[in-house]
Every structure is written in structure tokens, then in C-alpha cells.
Amino acid sequence: MGKKLIKLIGLGLILLLVQGISQVNAANITKVGLVTDVGKINDGTFNESAYKGMMRAVQEFGLKSAFIETRQPTDYEKNIEQLISEGYEMIITVGFLVGDATKKMAQKYPNVKFAIVDFAYDPPVPNILGLIFAEDQAGFLAGSLAGLMTKSKIVGAVLGMEIPPVVRFRKGYEAGVKYVCPDCKVLAVYIDSFTDPARGKSAALSQIDEGADVIFGGGGTTGSGAILGAAQAGVWVIGVDQDEYMTTFKKGEAPGAKKLLSSAMKRVDNAVYGAVKAAVDGSFKGGTALFNAGNDGIGLAPFHEAETAIPDTVKAKLKEIADGLKAGKIKTGV
Amino acid sequence: MRGITKRFPGVVANDHVDFRLEKGEIHALLGENGSGKTTLMNILYGLYRPDEGQIFLNGTEVHLTSPKDAIAHGIGMVHQHFMLVPVMTVTENIILGNEVTRGGLFLDLKQAADRIRKLSEQYHLEVDPQALIQDLPVGIRQRVEILKALYRQSNGESKPKSSIWADILILDEPTAVLTPEESESLFRTLTSLAQQGKSIIFITHKLREVFHVANRITVLRNGRVVGTTTPMETTETQLATMMVGREVILTVEKNPLEFREEVSDRKPVLHVQDLQVVDDRGSVAVKGVSLDIYPGEILGIAGVQGNGQTELVEALTGLRKAIAGSIHINGIDMTHIIHSGYSGPRKIMEQGVAHIPEDRHTYGMVDSYPLTDNLVLNIYYQKPFARGIVRNQAAIEEHATRLVTEFDIRTPSIFIKAGNLSGGNQQKMVVAREFSRPIILLIAAQPTRGLDVGSIEFIHKQILQKRDQGCAVLLVSVDLDEILSLSDRIAVMYRGHILATVDAKEASREVLGLWMAGIK
Amino acid sequence: MVPIFREILIPILAVFTALILGAVLIEISGVSFIEAYRGLFEGMFGSRRALIETCVAATPYLLTGLAVAIGFQGGLFNIGAEGQFYMGALASVIVGYTVQGLPAWLHLPLALVVGAISGAVWGSIPGLLKARLGAHEVINTIMMNYIALKLVDYLVKNVFRDPAASMDRTPYILPTAQLPRMFGPDYRLHAGFLLALAAVVFTHWLLFKTTLGFEIRTVGANPGAARYAGMNVAGNIVLAMAMAGAMAGLAGVGEVLGLNHTLPAAFSAGYGFDAIAVALLAKSNPMGIIPSAFLWGGLRNGAGLMQVRTGISIDLISVIQALVIMFIAANQIVRWIYRIN
Incomplete structure (x- = not known):
């Protein structure tokens, strides 16, 4: 009798245990972590944007989250592994430069799901979702805005490191300027860092000295430094990645906020949110997701304080261009 | 000063020292290096607090907690190493810390220069108040130091001064850096200062100077007072014996040159x-x-x-x-x-060829090295101190042990940093090294x-x-x-x-x- | 024993005090410092992997720390370890992927030696400028850093770029040039770690047991006395800088041959600058570099887990490191706090 009872209880326990395990499997992920590119979680551009997207999903689905701010490029792999060793089942990596490390870790840990911002793998890796953006289209819109607003017919661009997404921003920007103002001149410079506001600022100021009256800043805090400095020097500026009015210009509290025309937004937050959501509901698949004008993955941010300063004709023209890009009638040529 | 005792880790620098300074006298404080002269004076100048003992000025006990305090009581000190800013003028250096200002903000250099000129006339200390310190020879720099001390005292006089006013000037080995003529000139100045009522303490270890200027002499040895005397009552030999604690031969015994005659045909x-x-x-x-x-x-x-x-x-x-x-x-x-x-x-x-350099700190030794390394400073590469490029520590230490004994270098250990030795022992170390090899x-x-x-x-x-x-x-x-x-x-x-x-x-x-x- | 204890007392207290102040900062930012430090220390040595990763992170600090310490011993302020690091890395990666058909026992030493020589040459240039022209090494090593940085950046992007790679980096080095991994492919610790420890011991021996080291130290302590002693002052300045450069170069070599197996253009190491702090903490003593480098590497390695557990900014680690250096430089503060003289 006693023996039987024990057997029964033991059987029950085993059943419970099996049940528990299958439930974990069914629930997909409960912990999601993020590894930044070299830079901070509150950089006001793409690291922050990705983090916000992740956190939206984390709150919505009741997940546990963590992040590591990378200080050295040699630490990418180590940081990813650190999160995995703490039991994180999905890893978001931010930026083109983390591409190699993400792939290596994804192959080493095939059960962990990865999503990477700004990188696509060819051939695709089964457990990585690459989130890429039509930066050329976002840049094209920014360039059109700059070309329509310039008086001096000289516009500037301060960009981060010369990596493909940044190059696409630049080429799109140049094409956009030429599209609305064929005889305008574009001054553009790459700076080999995403985290150097001081150098961004000095580059912007020297472009102003060269006659530029609209500056586009594209590249982490380097670009933010550029537009902040330029706005305070009194010229029009255009931000990048997310609505920099809310971040770099602190919702209008930072001096120069009224000189921010708009921002060429990449909805990194939406993309990351979507990736985490897919991992939660079980629809996650490796591959590449492209975000462009067609699916509202890119676009211009609101004009905020510049609203009144931008003529209606300019706004109409921008709308026309945005629609053209959406419908595929306008090509950026990139 | 009565029963002054000051201990430092490992040494008693002053051991119940009694010292009396009369008004208007030049009192020589005599002793070998490390006998505690400077420590005693630093206590009087408020730089150190004594562990025991009392200080009386004009019969009243005082507690001097800082040089500022000492200056307020009329005590001035001229240090062995000058504390002057080379790129500033004489006037600027003298008023440093006692700036005369107009409206509390602007330096009144003119007024200061006038006062300095007056002081230098009064005490026969000729110096150009506008000259830059770096352009002046050592002897003049010392005058500036003395003027600085006097200036501060005169400053105190013009202010509501402390009720206890001493008018003391302390000079720490003032002649160590001077040429014979400069020393002579200094002695004349000191005599004139004493005649005008200043009391002067003159730290030295040079016997001849003592007889030259001092009214009274106190000898210190190993932190204790050996005795106080006057130039009239003593001789150089006696003083030297008091200082060193044994008999010292002041005049060197020299053998005559045996080969004088043959010099011409020698190489x-x-x-x-x-x-x-x-x-x-x-x-x-x-x-x-x-x-x-x-x-x-x-x-x-x-x-x-x-x-x-x-x-x-x-x-x-x-x-x-x-x-x-x-x-x-x-x-x-x-x-x-x-x-x-x-x-x-x-x-x-x-x-x-052996070389005892004129300034051992520039050429002759490395302060941060132990005695061992300093004693092979220029022969480190020779046998037995090195085999190939590998140094032979045992041979180096043996060499040092031998020389320390042979040349009477007073040190607790051969591993003591040379910079921590007294000047005399440092020089003996240099001499030992140079004499330790065959030289012509x-x-x-x-x-x-x-x-x-x-x-x-x-x-x-x-x-x-x-x-x-x-x-x-x-x-x-x-x-x-x-x-x-x-x-x-x-x-x-x-x-x-x-x-x-x-x-x-x-x-x-x-x-x-x-x-x-x-x-x- | 007692004098050694006295020597290391101040650094230990400096680290201790910095950690306490760090704890206060963590509490102010609203996180439990116990939890944060538990994350930090577990990340440093709480597990086999953590301990191994700390060794990985300490490796370049050991060598660049030596590079700065050798300079200090020779009376030179070598701020150029960063540039020397880059030149070593560059030379070794070129040898690592271009030289084909050599067996590992020949290929690996070749890559190591060429990398070290490259760093040595880079270091000896400011040495020569100082010895011959009296040009200050601080200015020139800083300038040489910029030149090295830009040169490597240009060469990797344009001349040695791997055309197949998506980002700017050189091709991967051949397996024959790789420093073997000490605990299998799963752990990143490579033989460069042992090499670095050997370099520490070698440097200690050279500086304190040979006539060469005696000359370098004498020139550093008192150039006048060195001249008096018949030493070649100019030659020893160049020698010290070349040795320092070789060490920093080897640090770069280790990162390439042992860790990354390639040299990316965006390779901003910073080891050469941190090395100044490592050497200061070690009081320029080669043996002191070992604990000092482990502390720096450990803090850097443990920061990740600390952030995972508590979300606290990794900049806190930089603050703690800065405090350590401040307490070393202004050691009167530490002496005053703990009443030691």
C-alpha cells in the first residue's frame, strides 16, 4: 500500500515536471537582452531607439530584460555570451559592426534567437532576423527638405563611420538635395566614430563656415553633436534615426530646438518591437526584414517648433516626394 | 628654550635641549650634520612642535604652532635652501605672502620697493629691488632672503604686534653656498644687525666662522647640548673635539715630497x-x-x-x-x-682616473639607488660585478660591505637609499667608490x-x-x-x-x- | 617582507577606497551596491568562464602596462603604447595571412617577432628624437599615436581589406599563425597570456638583474650620473623606448593572433592609454603589473555582468578606475584617511 502510494506520488511528480517543461517550450521566450554597439543606451539615436522598442515589448508581454553597453569592439562576443550565460533566450544586437559577432554567437547557440539592427546575412542564418532599413529613402527625404530650405544653396551632412547604412544615408541625402535643387552643393563628411559629439560639432561648424545653412547629422552622438552645435550656431538642422526633438533637443528644452526642421527616422523601435513580439508569439523566423517608405519603416519626424517656419509649398512638395517613394515612382538611385 | 625634546621615528633629534639667546648677540649653533641643529631651529620657527619642553620669549612662555605664529612674534628664518621664485623680482619675492595692496586688490609694488630700499640702507644690505632673482649671484640671493625676514619683522612692527616681540633672526648654514668674500660680507651684515638690536642664531659646522662672528657658541652632538662657551674661552681644536666627540686633527699631517728633485725627469x-x-x-x-x-x-x-x-x-x-x-x-x-x-x-x-665631482647630486650618485648600486655606479659592468650582462648581486653586496667599513660610511644597512644618507656619508660613499679601484x-x-x-x-x-x-x-x-x-x-x-x-x-x-x- | 608590504599598502588602500566611493555612487543611483558588486565580482572571477575571461582581458594590459613601466624606469613618459599596439597588430596580421605554406612552428613565431619589431621601431622613433634632438617624448609619442591610428585605418580600409567581408577588416590569419587556445575552442584564453606573463618576468630580470637594465634605470634616475658612469645616455633612451614599443606591439599581436584573428578598421583599443593607469598603480614595477593588469582586466570583464544584473552604467567602472589613479597620484589623501605615514 505504502509502496503503491509512493509510486503514485512519484508518477504524479514526473507528470507535473513533464508538463512544466512542455509549458516552458510553448511559452517561447521570457527573457530578452540587448547588446549595444560601442555607445550608450541613451545615445539619443539608434541604440536608444532599439532599446525603446525592446522595452515596449518587454512591458507588453511581461518579459525580463537586461542590456550591456559595449565599450570595445572586441567585447561584442563576450557581451552576447554574458547575456546567454545568464539565461537570456533572445538577444538584440544593435548595429552593422556587431554583424560578425552576432553570426558567430548565433551559430554557437542555435537555440537562442537573435535580432540585429542594420545587418542582413546572405545566406540567412536560421536563428537571426536581420532588421534593415531603406536609409537611402530616409536620407532622400532629409535631402529634399534641406534642398527646399536652403538659401545659400549649400547644405551640409555630418556622418558617422563609413559603413553601408551610413553610406546609404549619405547617397540618399545627396540624391534628395539634387532632386529638388539641381544646382545645390552638398558638403558631406564621415567621422570615424559614432560617439564623438565634439568632433561632430566642429565638423558642422566648419561646414557652416563654408556657407552651409542646413546641416544633416547622421551617426550616433557624433551626428547629434553636429546638429546641436549647428542649431545653436543658428542654421537649420535635420536629425536622424529617431525624432531628435525628443532626445537630443530634450523635448525643446535644449537651446537651438527651434532650428530642428525634422529627423530622418528609421523606426528601429518598431522593428525591434516586431522582432520580440514574433519571438513571444512563436512566429519568429530567421531571415531579413526590410523597412522602407512602403511599410512606414522610415519617414520624416514631425516639424515641431519649425512648423510655422516651413512654407506650405515645401510641405506639399515633401508629401509628394514621400508618396512617390512609397509608390515606387521615385527612385533614390542607390 | 628649555628641555626641548623631539623624536622622529627611530631617532631622538633633540634630547632635552636647553638653549638661551641674549638680546643683541650672535649666537653660533655648532654641530655635525645630523646633530639636531636644524630640528631645534625648526621648532623655534614653528615648523615642528616639540614633544617635550617649553619656549620662552622675553620671559613669557609661548606656543609656536606655525611659521606664521613665529613671524608674528618677531622670529625670522633664512633657510639653507633659498625659497625664492627665480622669475620674480626681488621686491615681489620679499612681499610674497605679505603683499601690500591698494584697495585690497592691487599690489602696491612701489610702496613695497621703497620700504625694501629703506631696510637695505638701514642694514647695509645693498640690493636692487627691481632685479630678477635668476640674474643674481648666490650671495645676493641670500641678502634677499635676509631682507625678506627683516621685512616681515618690520611689517609686524607696523601692525598691532603681538605683546611678546623677540626680534630674532635664524640663519641655517648661511655660508655653505657662499664664496669667501661673500661670507665676509655676510659677517659684516650680521655684526651690524646685532648692533642694531637684533638677536641672531647662526647655524654652522665651520669652526673658523664661529671665531669670526659669534659672541657665544653652543655645541650640539647627537641631539644633546655638549656645552656653551665663548670664542675667548676656547680653541678650534677644543670645539672640534666637542662636536665630534673625540680628538680631531685639524691641520693635516703631510709627508714631504720625497722625489722633489727627480721631478724633472719624471713623466x-x-x-x-x-x-x-x-x-x-x-x-x-x-x-x-x-x-x-x-x-x-x-x-x-x-x-x-x-x-x-x-x-x-x-x-x-x-x-x-x-x-x-x-x-x-x-x-x-x-x-x-x-x-x-x-x-x-x-x-x-x-x-x-678617479673623479670626485663637484656636485655629487648632479653626477656622483643616484639618490634613489641603494648604497650597493652607488658603490659600483661606474664599474658595474666590470668583473666581478657582472658576468656578461648579468649582474652579480653577491659580489656587489660584498664590495659594498667592505667599503662601508673601510671608509667609515655610517649607515644602518648597505641597502639604504643613498639619498637618505647625510651629506658627509654621501661624499664618503663617492670617495670610497672612486678609491676602490687602482688609480693613477x-x-x-x-x-x-x-x-x-x-x-x-x-x-x-x-x-x-x-x-x-x-x-x-x-x-x-x-x-x-x-x-x-x-x-x-x-x-x-x-x-x-x-x-x-x-x-x-x-x-x-x-x-x-x-x-x-x-x-x- | 615588511618593506614589500609597505610598498603595496598604498595601492591596495587606493583600490579599497575607490570601491567604497563607488558603492556610495551606486547607492545614490538607486541600486543596491551589494547586488552590483556581486555582479561585478562574479563577472570577474565567479565562474570558470569569468576567471578565464578576466585573464583574456588582462593579457593586453600586462604587456601595454609593461610598455609604460619600462618607459618610466628609463625616465620616459611613454604615452605612445596605443600606437605601438596598433603597429604590432598590423604587422602581425599581415604576416599572419599573407605568408603561406609555413608550418605553425615557424609561422607563429615569425608573426610574433615581426609584430614585436614593428612596435619596437614605432617606439624607438620618439626615443631617437629625444636622444638626438631633445624633442620631448610626450609630444612625440602622442603624435605617433595619431599617425599609427590613421595609418592602420587607411591600410585596413584600402590596402589589406578583405574583399569578401561585409565590414572593413583584413582577411583572417591562417591557422598556422594563430596562438593556440589554452582551454579549447569554447574559451577565448590563448597562449598570448602565458607569453605576457613571461614578458613580465623577463622585463623584471632585465631591469633589475642585468647591466642593461641598470643602465636604463640609471639614465632614468639621474642622466648626469649615467654620463659620469660612462653610460651611453642617448643609446639607452632609444633602447628603453624600443623595448617598451616591443611590449606594446606584442599586446597588439596577442589580440590579433590569439583573439580576433583579424584586424578590423574600427579597432579602437584604448589599451595603450589604460596602460598608463596600470603602470601607475604598479608603481612602474614589472611584478606589480601583474595584479594591476588583473584588476583592470577584471573590472572591464566584470562590468558586463554587473550591468546585466542591475542595469547600472558601465561608466561606473571608469569612475572607480579614475578614483584609484587619483588616490595613487595624490597618495597623501590615502595616508590621511588611514593615518599612515
Whole structure:
């Protein structure tokens, strides 16, 4: 009798245990972590944007989250592994430069799901979702805005490191300027860092000295430094990645906020949110997701304080261009 | 000061010291290096607090907690190492910390300069208030230091001063850096200050000076007062015995030159012909010097500091490039070496030349190294101290242990950093190293400057011993007594030339003094 | 024993005090410092992997720390370890992927030696400028850093770029040039770690047991006395800088041959600058570099887990490191706090 009872209880326990395990499997992920590119979680551009997207999903689905701010490029792999060793089942990596490390870790840990911002793998890796953006289209819109607003017919661009997404921003920007103002001149410079506001600022100021009256800043805090400095020097500026009015210009509290025309937004937050959501509901698949004008993955941010300063004709023209890009009638040529 | 005791980790610097200073007197505080003179005065100046004992000024007990406190009570101090800012003017240096201002903000330099001029007239301390310190010779800089102390005192007088006012001036080894004439001038100043009511404490270890200026003398040894006396009641020998604690021979016993007669057909160990050397500023400091030194003789070079002796010695030892002239050491032509400027010191040393440099801190030693390393500083690469490139620590330590005993270097251990030794022991260390290898020529520049009596006696003996062993010696010194007591022949250097050479037996202090001033 | 204890007392107290101040900062930012430090220390040595990763992170600090310490011993302030690091890395990666057909026992040493020489040459240039022209090494090593940085950046992007790679980097080095991994492919610790430890011991021996080291130290402590002693002052300055450069170069070599197996253009290491702090903490003593480098590497390695657990900014680690250096430089503060003289 006693023996039987024990057997029964033991059987029950085993059943419970099996049940528990299958439930974990069914629930997909409960912990999601993020590894930044070299830079901070509150950089006001793409690291922050990705983090916000992740956190939206984390709150919505009741997940546990963590992040590591990378200080050295040699630490990418180590940081990813650190999160995995703490039991994180999905890893978001931010930026083109983390591409190699993400792939290596994804192959080493095939059960962990990865999503990477700004990188696509060819051939695709089964457990990585690459989130890429039509930066050329976002840049094209920014360039059109700059070309329509310039008086001096000289516009500037301060960009981060010369990596493909940044190059696409630049080429799109140049094409956009030429599209609305064929005889305008574009001054553009790459700076080999995403985290150097001081150098961004000095580059912007020297472009102003060269006659530029609209500056586009594209590249982490380097670009933010550029537009902040330029706005305070009194010229029009255009931000990048997310609505920099809310971040770099602190919702209008930072001096120069009224000189921010708009921002060429990449909805990194939406993309990351979507990736985490897919991992939660079980629809996650490796591959590449492209975000462009067609699916509202890119676009211009609101004009905020510049609203009144931008003529209606300019706004109409921008709308026309945005629609053209959406419908595929306008090509950026990139 | 009564029953003053001050302990530092491991030593009792002052052990129940009683010290009395009368108004208007010059009181010499005499003692060897490390006997506690400076500590005692630093206590009086408020730099240290005594562990025991009391200080009375004009009969009232005072507690001096800082130099500011001491200055407020009329105590001024001139330190051994001057505390002046070289790029500032005399006036600026003097008023530093006591600035006279207009409206609390703007310096009133003119008023300050006037007061300084008045002070310098009152006490016969001539100095240009507008001159930059860096342009002034050492003797004048010292005057500035004295003026600074006096200025602060006069400053105190004009303010509502402390009820206890002492008017004391402390001078810590003021003559250590001075030439004989500068010292003379200082003594006149001190006498005049005392006559005008200042009380002066004069720290020194030079016996002759004491007899020159002091009214009373207190001798310290190992932190204790040995006795207080007056110049009338004592002799140099007695004082020296009090200082050192044993009998000291002040006048060196010198064997006569045995081979005087044969000198002519002996070969000189050092033969210098028409040597010309430039100084750091590029002007010619040695203007064609020729000299010969024979085995077993000491050639003394007398002269006021800065007449080319430094450059001469540096050229002879390979430290400075010569621009013209020739040198033979023991008959070997070393001219190319002193002209090239590279690896000179080693090639010359390897000929059997020893060099006691004029400033041991610039050339002679490495403060941060232990005695062991300093004692092989220039022979570290030779056997047995190195096999190939590997140093032989055992041999180095054995060498150090032997020399420490042989040359009476007072140190708790051979591993003590040389910079922590007293000046006398540092110099003994340099001498020990240079004498520890076989040498035929010794070049000694100011070998006893700033040292205590005991060390001077020891080093003089060592030099004479080398001479008696047949070593040729070139002795360069600004101390005329040293030159007179050691040399066999004496040359006087003036403005880069050798003005005259005489046999030491025929030389007199007066004649040499005239030559040193360029009068012949 | 007692004097050694006295020597290391101040650094230990400096680290201790910095950690306490760090704890206060963590509490102010609203996180439990116990939890944060538990994350930090577990990340440093709480597990086999953590300990191994700390060794990985300490490796370049050991070598660049030596590079700065050798300079200090020779009376030179070598701020150029960063540039020397880059030149070593560059040379070794070129040898690592271009030289084909050599067996590992020849290829690997070749890559190591060429990398070290490259760093040595880079270091000896400011040494020569100082020895011959009296040009200050601080200015020139800083300038040489910029030149090295830009040169490597240009060469990797344009001349040695791997055309197949998506980002700017050189091709991967051949397996024959790789420093073997000490605990299998799963752990990143490579033989460069042992090499670095050997370099520490070698440097200690050279500086304190040979005539060469005696000359370097004498020139550093008192150039006048060195000249008096017949030493070649100019030659020893160049020698010290070349040795320092070789060490920093080897640090770069280790990162390439042991860790990354390639040299990316965006390779901003910073090891050469941190090395100044490592050497200061070690009081320029080669043996002192070992604990010092482990502390720096450990803090850097443990920061990740600390952030995962508590979300605290990794900049806190930089603050703690800065405090350590401040307490070393102004050691009067530490002496005053702990009443030691």
C-alpha cells in the first residue's frame, strides 16, 4: 500500500515536471537582452531607439530584460555570451559592426534567437532576423527638405563611420538635395566614430563656415553633436534615426530646438518591437526584414517648433516626394 | 628654550635641549650634520612642535604652532635652501605672502620697493629691488632672503604686534653656498644687525666662522647640548673635539715630497696643453689652460667659483667637449676622446682616473639607488660585478660591505637609499667608490664642500694617502684653507686662465687672495 | 617582507577606497551596491568562464602596462603604447595571412617577432628624437599615436581589406599563425597570456638583474650620473623606448593572433592609454603589473555582468578606475584617511 502510494506520488511528480517543461517550450521566450554597439543606451539615436522598442515589448508581454553597453569592439562576443550565460533566450544586437559577432554567437547557440539592427546575412542564418532599413529613402527625404530650405544653396551632412547604412544615408541625402535643387552643393563628411559629439560639432561648424545653412547629422552622438552645435550656431538642422526633438533637443528644452526642421527616422523601435513580439508569439523566423517608405519603416519626424517656419509649398512638395517613394515612382538611385 | 625634546621615528633629534639667546648677540649653533641643529631651529620657527619642553620669549612662555605664529612674534628664518621664485623680482619675492595692496586688490609694488630700499640702507644690505632673482649671484640671493625676514619683522612692527616681540633672526648654514668674500660680507651684515638690536642664531659646522662672528657658541652632538662657551674661552681644536666627540686633527699631517728633485725627469701623469672649453651658455670658460701633474703630488687649483674650474674638470673627465687643446694621461694621447664628447668618461676612467665631482647630486650618485648600486655606479659592468650582462648581486653586496667599513660610511644597512644618507656619508660613499679601484690620477672637485669636520678630516686623510701611494692629484677647491693644507703646488685660476702657479711652501694666504681677485 | 608590504599598502588602500566611493555612487543611483558588486565580482572571477575571461582581458594590459613601466624606469613618459599596439597588430596580421605554406612552428613565431619589431621601431622613433634632438617624448609619442591610428585605418580600409567581408577588416590569419587556445575552442584564453606573463618576468630580470637594465634605470634616475658612469645616455633612451614599443606591439599581436584573428578598421583599443593607469598603480614595477593588469582586466570583464544584473552604467567602472589613479597620484589623501605615514 505504502509502496503503491509512493509510486503514485512519484508518477504524479514526473507528470507535473513533464508538463512544466512542455509549458516552458510553448511559452517561447521570457527573457530578452540587448547588446549595444560601442555607445550608450541613451545615445539619443539608434541604440536608444532599439532599446525603446525592446522595452515596449518587454512591458507588453511581461518579459525580463537586461542590456550591456559595449565599450570595445572586441567585447561584442563576450557581451552576447554574458547575456546567454545568464539565461537570456533572445538577444538584440544593435548595429552593422556587431554583424560578425552576432553570426558567430548565433551559430554557437542555435537555440537562442537573435535580432540585429542594420545587418542582413546572405545566406540567412536560421536563428537571426536581420532588421534593415531603406536609409537611402530616409536620407532622400532629409535631402529634399534641406534642398527646399536652403538659401545659400549649400547644405551640409555630418556622418558617422563609413559603413553601408551610413553610406546609404549619405547617397540618399545627396540624391534628395539634387532632386529638388539641381544646382545645390552638398558638403558631406564621415567621422570615424559614432560617439564623438565634439568632433561632430566642429565638423558642422566648419561646414557652416563654408556657407552651409542646413546641416544633416547622421551617426550616433557624433551626428547629434553636429546638429546641436549647428542649431545653436543658428542654421537649420535635420536629425536622424529617431525624432531628435525628443532626445537630443530634450523635448525643446535644449537651446537651438527651434532650428530642428525634422529627423530622418528609421523606426528601429518598431522593428525591434516586431522582432520580440514574433519571438513571444512563436512566429519568429530567421531571415531579413526590410523597412522602407512602403511599410512606414522610415519617414520624416514631425516639424515641431519649425512648423510655422516651413512654407506650405515645401510641405506639399515633401508629401509628394514621400508618396512617390512609397509608390515606387521615385527612385533614390542607390 | 628649555628641555626641548623631539623624536622622529627611530631617532631622538633633540634630547632635552636647553638653549638661551641674549638680546643683541650672535649666537653660533655648532654641530655635525645630523646633530639636531636644524630640528631645534625648526621648532623655534614653528615648523615642528616639540614633544617635550617649553619656549620662552622675553620671559613669557609661548606656543609656536606655525611659521606664521613665529613671524608674528618677531622670529625670522633664512633657510639653507633659498625659497625664492627665480622669475620674480626681488621686491615681489620679499612681499610674497605679505603683499601690500591698494584697495585690497592691487599690489602696491612701489610702496613695497621703497620700504625694501629703506631696510637695505638701514642694514647695509645693498640690493636692487627691481632685479630678477635668476640674474643674481648666490650671495645676493641670500641678502634677499635676509631682507625678506627683516621685512616681515618690520611689517609686524607696523601692525598691532603681538605683546611678546623677540626680534630674532635664524640663519641655517648661511655660508655653505657662499664664496669667501661673500661670507665676509655676510659677517659684516650680521655684526651690524646685532648692533642694531637684533638677536641672531647662526647655524654652522665651520669652526673658523664661529671665531669670526659669534659672541657665544653652543655645541650640539647627537641631539644633546655638549656645552656653551665663548670664542675667548676656547680653541678650534677644543670645539672640534666637542662636536665630534673625540680628538680631531685639524691641520693635516703631510709627508714631504720625497722625489722633489727627480721631478724633472719624471713623466707627468696628466699633461694638458692649451685646453679650451665652452660653458653651457656657449662662451669660452677655459681659455687655454696648460698644466702637468706628476705622480705623488697634489696640484691645487684655487680660485673664486665660476672662473672656469667646473668646465676644466668636466673636460678633463670627459663630461664636457673641449674645443681645442690636447690631453695626455700617463703618456697616452686622450685628445680625440675629450674632443668627441661621446663615451669620454668611461675611456678616461679606464685609464685609471678617479673623479670626485663637484656636485655629487648632479653626477656622483643616484639618490634613489641603494648604497650597493652607488658603490659600483661606474664599474658595474666590470668583473666581478657582472658576468656578461648579468649582474652579480653577491659580489656587489660584498664590495659594498667592505667599503662601508673601510671608509667609515655610517649607515644602518648597505641597502639604504643613498639619498637618505647625510651629506658627509654621501661624499664618503663617492670617495670610497672612486678609491676602490687602482688609480693613477685623482681629480677631486670641491671634495669637502658643505661637510662636517669629521668627514672633512677623513676625506683629507684619504686624499693624502693616495698621494703618498704615488697617485697624482688634481684638487680644485674654492676653500683656500683646503688648498693650502693639502697641495704641493698651487695654481690660481682667474677668468679661464691659470694666473700663476707656486710651490705650496712659498704660498701665502694673502698673495693667493690677491691672485684670486685677478690682481698680480 | 615588511618593506614589500609597505610598498603595496598604498595601492591596495587606493583600490579599497575607490570601491567604497563607488558603492556610495551606486547607492545614490538607486541600486543596491551589494547586488552590483556581486555582479561585478562574479563577472570577474565567479565562474570558470569569468576567471578565464578576466585573464583574456588582462593579457593586453600586462604587456601595454609593461610598455609604460619600462618607459618610466628609463625616465620616459611613454604615452605612445596605443600606437605601438596598433603597429604590432598590423604587422602581425599581415604576416599572419599573407605568408603561406609555413608550418605553425615557424609561422607563429615569425608573426610574433615581426609584430614585436614593428612596435619596437614605432617606439624607438620618439626615443631617437629625444636622444638626438631633445624633442620631448610626450609630444612625440602622442603624435605617433595619431599617425599609427590613421595609418592602420587607411591600410585596413584600402590596402589589406578583405574583399569578401561585409565590414572593413583584413582577411583572417591562417591557422598556422594563430596562438593556440589554452582551454579549447569554447574559451577565448590563448597562449598570448602565458607569453605576457613571461614578458613580465623577463622585463623584471632585465631591469633589475642585468647591466642593461641598470643602465636604463640609471639614465632614468639621474642622466648626469649615467654620463659620469660612462653610460651611453642617448643609446639607452632609444633602447628603453624600443623595448617598451616591443611590449606594446606584442599586446597588439596577442589580440590579433590569439583573439580576433583579424584586424578590423574600427579597432579602437584604448589599451595603450589604460596602460598608463596600470603602470601607475604598479608603481612602474614589472611584478606589480601583474595584479594591476588583473584588476583592470577584471573590472572591464566584470562590468558586463554587473550591468546585466542591475542595469547600472558601465561608466561606473571608469569612475572607480579614475578614483584609484587619483588616490595613487595624490597618495597623501590615502595616508590621511588611514593615518599612515
